[in-house]
Amino acid sequence: MNFIETRGNDGIKPIEVPFSEAILNPSTSFGGLYVPKELPKLEDNFILNHVNSSYKELAYDILKAFEIDIDENEIKKALDLYDNFDNASNPCPIVKVKDDLFVHEQYHGPTRAFKDMALQPFGSILSSIAKKRDEKYLILAATSGDTGPAALNTFKNKENIQVVCLYPDGGTSDVQRLQMVCEDGKNLKVLGIKGNFDDAQSALKNLLASKTFKEELEKDNIKLSAANSVNFGRIIFQIIYHFWSYIQLLKQNEITFGEKIYLVVPSGNFGNVLGAFYAQEMGLPIEKLLVASNENNILTQWINTGIYDIRGKELKLTKSPAMDILKSSNIERVIYSLFGAKRTKELMEDLNSNNIFKMSESETKALQKYFSAVFSDDTFGTKKIKEFLDNGYLMDPHTATCIKAYEELKEKPLKTVIYSTAEWTKFSPTVLNALNQNAEKYTDKDALEEISTKYDAFLPQSIKELFNAKINHSLVIEKEEIESEIVNFIRKS
Numbered sequence: 001m002n003f004i005e006t007r008g009n010d011g012i013k014p015i016e017v018p019f020s021e022a023i024l025n026p027s028t029s030f031g032g033l034y035v036p037k038e039l040p041k042l043e044d045n046f047i048l049n050h051v052n053s054s055y056k057e058l059a060y061d062i063l064k065a066f067e068i069d070i071d072e073n074e075i076k077k078a079l080d081l082y083d084n085f086d087n088a089s090n091p092c093p094i095v096k097v098k099d100d101l102f103v104h105e106q107y108h109g110p111t112r113a114f115k116d117m118a119l120q121p122f123g124s125i126l127s128s129i130a131k132k133r134d135e136k137y138l139i140l141a142a143t144s145g146d147t148g149p150a151a152l153n154t155f156k157n158k159e160n161i162q163v164v165c166l167y168p169d170g171g172t173s174d175v176q177r178l179q180m181v182c183e184d185g186k187n188l189k190v191l192g193i194k195g196n197f198d199d200a201q202s203a204l205k206n207l208l209a210s211k212t213f214k215e216e217l218e219k220d221n222i223k224l225s226a227a228n229s230v231n232f233g234r235i236i237f238q239i240i241y242h243f244w245s246y247i248q249l250l251k252q253n254e255i256t257f258g259e260k261i262y263l264v265v266p267s268g269n270f271g272n273v274l275g276a277f278y279a280q281e282m283g284l285p286i287e288k289l290l291v292a293s294n295e296n297n298i299l300t301q302w303i304n305t306g307i308y309d310i311r312g313k314e315l316k317l318t319k320s321p322a323m324d325i326l327k328s329s330n331i332e333r334v335i336y337s338l339f340g341a342k343r344t345k346e347l348m349e350d351l352n353s354n355n356i357f358k359m360s361e362s363e364t365k366a367l368q369k370y371f372s373a374v375f376s377d378d379t380f381g382t383k384k385i386k387e388f389l390d391n392g393y394l395m396d397p398h399t400a401t402c403i404k405a406y407e408e409l410k411e412k413p414l415k416t417v418i419y420s421t422a423e424w425t426k427f428s429p430t431v432l433n434a435l436n437q438n439a440e441k442y443t444d445k446d447a448l449e450e451i452s453t454k455y456d457a458f459l460p461q462s463i464k465e466l467f468n469a470k471i472n473h474s475l476v477i478e479k480e481e482i483e484s485e486i487v488n489f490i491r492k493s
């Protein structure tokens with residue numbers, strides 16, 4: 001299957017490209033994003049046929065439905081990386097927390113966040129193709145905390161690959177920061193920037209679109225790609241686990257085949273919930289996608305009003321930093337699916353030029369057929385962390401935002417899966433404040449120890465080791481210095 005562009009084609013780029021091309025070179029005409037020409041429709045009995053499949057078998061068959069131009073053995077090698085997760089046969093388990101409520105734990109990979117579910121196999125495939133083609137790539141990653149560690153981990157020491165990861169200084173948790181600045185691969189560069197996540201992501205998008213930057217890289221025979229969800233190579237792996245959720249509920253006799261469910265997804269860049277939307281379009285019985293956000297509630301505003309307005313909005317630093325985002329990348333792919341390329345280009349150009357776009361009433365209704373949204377603040381989150389642990393379940397602040405959506409947005413008494421995108425270990429001071437109902441300034445190390453001892457919670461070795469690890473990347477730079485720092489790094493390596 002080939003891939004086309006959300007904002008249409010400029011007559012210079014190829015009108016459609018295979019999967020390998022879309023992931024190696026994600027920059028498109030007019031700054032759009034690659035999307036599949038059409039989504040594969042899975043056969044009626046696809047789900048039933050996979051009730052006894054392993055995650056890897058399910059993933060393989062979904063990837064096959066996309067007819068991607070990647071060698072079968074490469075795909076299998078990439079999927080074998082799930083064997084390194086906590087439980088090889090179930091890399092993202094579902095846990096029942098109430099009669100009708102289930103948590104899909106997506107954080108059992110090496111960097112303790114859902115990004116590993118996609119970046120582990122994506123990194124393997126991308127670097128294998130680069131090596132086979134004998135091409136060198138610079139992979140950019142902008143992160144609000146989870147993508148960065150996962151991108152660095154997957155590409156560390158990979159031949160033909162260099163990675164530059166941009167994070168907002170002071171805009172991630174301390175564990176997230178340490179996961180990045182302590183990484184030691186010789187092909188990795190981590191840059192803190194004086195700015196927020198939107199600044200980091202805008203820099204990435206500008207560089208992807210910049211002819212002169214790409215020409216500069218070409219002098220060293222280097223091509224440019226990205227590890228963020230602007231790259232469809234991320235999204236394709238973020239479709240699979242929604243099928244897994246449904247199949248797990250079937251296996252546990254919690255639902256019967258065909259019964260619809262709600263999925264609640266904590267959202268920032270909208271890649272995870274976009275994967276769920278695509279899964280629904282491919283045949284997964286979903287009643288509605290419930291979008292949870294924090295006080296940076298732009299997604300709630302968009303879904304509830306059809307207006308995306310960031311004029312005069314300041315990005316707030318919250319206790320759920322991975323969702324501290326105002327310019328969300330993947331709303332564009334949803335808009336394209338619902339209204340086509342011409343309208344997507346119009347709306348995205350409005351947003352770029354005026355910091356606002358307005359959809360019509362009928363467009364807003366069309367969006368609301370699939371999505372409902374609500375946001376919550378940190379006070380709500382800490383209350384829910386405590387309430388759930390009192391009932392035996394430990395969750396992180398991002399997962400806690402989902403509870404608001406579960407409590408307020410469900411219109412039918414259907415089973416609901418909430419997505420736990422990151423492990424509590426990445427946010428232990430916030431979690432301990434919630435549990436002790438105080439505002440003490442705990443260090444991450446103390447909070448991790450106290451929670452794991454008091455509540456007998458598992459503490460991964462990779463997290464414990466961070467506090468004795470050497471800091472390999474201490475540079476924090478101005479936004480304006482990003483491009484020259486990257487070029488320096490390329491030239492020095």
Ligand SMILES: N[C@@H](CCOP(=O)(O)O)C(=O)O
Nearest residue numbers: 143144145146147228229322
């Ligand atoms: N929440 C992300 C931000 C980047 O999102 P992505 O899905 O586009 O990589 C993070 O934690 O870094």
